[in-house]
Amino acid sequence: MRNIVFTRIDDRLIHGQVMTAWVHETKANEIVIIDNEVAQDDFLKMIMTSSAPAGIKVLIMSEEAAITYLTQEPDGNKLIVLAKNPKVIKTITDGGVKIEKLNVGGMGARKDRTQLYRNISVSDEERACFKQIMLDGTFVYVQVIPEEKSANIEQYL
Amino acid sequence: MIGILVLSHGNLSQGVVESGKMIVGTNEKVDYLGLYGGDNIDEFYDRTAEKIKALDDGDGVLVFSDLYGASPFKATAYCVKKLPDTLYRSISGVNFSMFIESVLLRETMELEDLSQHVMNTGKQGIKELFTEAKTLTKEET
Numbered sequence: 001m002r003n004i005v006f007t008r009i010d011d012r013l014i015h016g017q018v019m020t021a022w023v024h025e026t027k028a029n030e031i032v033i034i035d036n037e038v039a040q041d042d043f044l045k046m047i048m049t050s051s052a053p054a055g056i057k058v059l060i061m062s063e064e065a066a067i068t069y070l071t072q073e074p075d076g077n078k079l080i081v082l083a084k085n086p087k088v089i090k091t092i093t094d095g096g097v098k099i100e101k102l103n104v105g106g107m108g109a110r111k112d113r114t115q116l117y118r119n120i121s122v123s124d125e126e127r128a129c130f131k132q133i134m135l136d137g138t139f140v141y142v143q144v145i146p147e148e149k150s151a152n153i154e155q156y157l
Numbered sequence: 158m159i160g161i162l163v164l165s166h167g168n169l170s171q172g173v174v175e176s177g178k179m180i181v182g183t184n185e186k187v188d189y190l191g192l193y194g195g196d197n198i199d200e201f202y203d204r205t206a207e208k209i210k211a212l213d214d215g216d217g218v219l220v221f222s223d224l225y226g227a228s229p230f231k232a233t234a235y236c237v238k239k240l241p242d243t244l245y246r247s248i249s250g251v252n253f254s255m256f257i258e259s260v261l262l263r264e265t266m267e268l269e270d271l272s273q274h275v276m277n278t279g280k281q282g283i284k285e286l287f288t289e290a291k292t293l294t295k296e297e298t
Contacts, residue, residue: 011198016227047234051226108197119195 003074007081007099009089010106013038013048014082018105018145020053025146028080030057034066034088063088067095086122086129093136102133104142104153117142117156130157159263159271160212163189163251164205164222164229173221173256181260186212192229205232206239217244217268219259219275221251246272254282 006026010018013033022028031052038044039062049058057077061069070081070092081099083089085107093099104120107113113121120142122130134140134154143150163170170189178184188208192201205220212218222230226249233247246268248255255275263271 012228012231014226015231016224041238043237044234047226047231051231106198108200109195110197110200113197121195121197 001074001098002070002072002079003077004070004081004097004099005078006103007083007089007101008103008105009083009086011084011108012106013084014052014058016051019080021146022080023053023056026078026080028056028078030059030077031080031082032066032069033058033060034063034081034083034092035060036062039065063091063095067092067097070097071095086126086133089138090129090133093133093138099133099138102138102140103150104140105144117151117153119144120153127157158186158214159216159259159268160186160188160209160214160218161256161259161263162205162208162212162218162220163187163256164220164232165189165191165251166223166227166229167191167193169223170221170229170251173251173253176253177256177260180257183260186214187260188212190229198228201228202232202235202239205229206236209233209236209240209245210243213243213245217246219263219268219272220245220247221256221259222247222249223251225249244268248272248276248279250279252279252282255279 005028006022038048039060045060048060052058089102107120107122109121112123116122130140140153141150142153163173168191170191174187174189190204190208209218220233224230230249255278258278259271259275
């Protein structure tokens, strides 16, 4: 397994200063964005890469490619893994990627979603995904920025 | 006429547009969209595309956003696929001088020239009082 120091769900993926704060907090030097849509769009990939904090390596890959990549031997890099929703995380953990802790940083309101905790909203499918991820041994918590206290979401699911 | 759209986190874009009206007197073909905490990002991308499309009468649309790399700016990158037939330019780091200049000059320039021009306007509008005063005093002597 690659050395994953931080895994986060954020439907905005990389966005400006927030990611900079997490990079400082976790001392990561590589960001792996797992998103099937962005992975096949060279223009979006370029924009997404350029919006990352300076001096950090950014890789954008499909769920399938991420499973292969993340289960490889560690190469000394400290990785941040970013995905838009828990379905992506469940796919990669089902594929053999081990994730100890999962940070939930941003899941906005949507017609099929209901509020879970503060600004975090989930659909029924996503709720079930979180439960399964927890059963599989991953600790799931909400924390938008490093300065904020983290909240265990088990009680809200 | 070139349409103008301002995108931001929260009320900043609304403020730029409404304060701009104080100076230029018109809000014709000028619109704004704010992203708020808890908003769904995919819906924000869709609404951005709808706004750009609605502002385009064939002359194209100039889109301003508040922060390079952040979601309002990224929305304009997602629009490339959503709006294959709409001409637009997307400038981050909006400030009041570039916004006003773009409203005032949009009927005299093509979209590409206007976007290059107002980026310079925006940069030139950033000055520090005492540094400027020093420069001006030197020039006088």
